Amino acid sequence: MSQTNRMRTALGVAALALSLGLCPAGARAAECGRNGEGFESWLDGFRREAAAAGVSKPAIDSALGDVFYDRSVISHDRGQKVFRQTFEQFSARMANSFRVSKGRSLLQKHAALFKRIEQKYGVPGPVLVAIWGLETDFGSYLGNFPTIRALATLAYDCRRADKFRAELLDALRIVERGDLDPAQMRGAWAGEIGQTQFMPSSYLKFAVDFDGDGKRDLVHNTADVLASTANFLHGYGWKPGAGWDEGEPNFPALLEWNKAKVYSKTIALLADKIKGAGD
Incomplete structure (x- = not known):
């Protein structure tokens, strides 16, 4: 197996641990979706939520300016098999x-x-x-997935919306405090960052x-x-x-x-x- 293939396997394995538990009933965000329709409206609402949480407009704009719904992230989320x-x-x-x-x-x-x-x-x-x-x-x-895009996609998806909404907000806080800029934040499909793959909350x-x-x-x-x-x-x-x-x-x-x-x-x-x- 090539080194790149080994790492794709390793990153997929790390991401799988994030999906072992679903959010409890009633804990999902009020708005979510099961396809890309409605994502832009949801993202506008999240911008307001981030601002209300104290994230600055420049940080919000730089992190979310070119974000879109990424179907490949959802495909990876639904297709995990390695821990069998x-x-x-x-x-x-x-x-x-x-x-x-x-x-x-x-x-x-x-x-x-x-x-x-x-x-x-x-x-x-x-x-x-x-x-x-x-x-x-x-x-x-x-990993090659843009972290903010991956987290936004999973935060909008109904399966674990609350969990990834919180991670997305923490990713914006990483941008806010100046540790990384959004372009540097690339990793596995579930939003892990860096050489040992920290989720934003752990970061x-x-x-x-x-x-x-x-x-x-x-x-x-x-x-x-x-x-x-x-x-x-x-x-x-x-x-x-x-x-x-x-x-x-x-x-x-x-x-x-x-x-x-x-x-x-x-x-x-x-x-x-x-x-x-x-x-």
């Missing part, structure tokens, strides 16, 4: 020799950075490298400016990417020095990263291989 695989099938493809070899190389290359991150957040390098590798092959393929909550350049850049900045990923796991109860395999103290934090157990177990397995467990 067993853990053995899935992990054999994803925790492969390329990711182990590349992961070990990057662990050595960024050893000083990983040491600083572990000192601050308690999360060891092999876990961060495993997530980095599974999500985007270490930043080599972030706002956990992204850190680890190199001190004034921006939390999870697209281009390796230090910010890895430290923010560690901050996410730390925020969900990561216990320094404890194990991360299924049944060990830190596996629940991996489940917060991705609630599909087959994926979280694969993170743990790849981290073990990169660390050299059992070698």
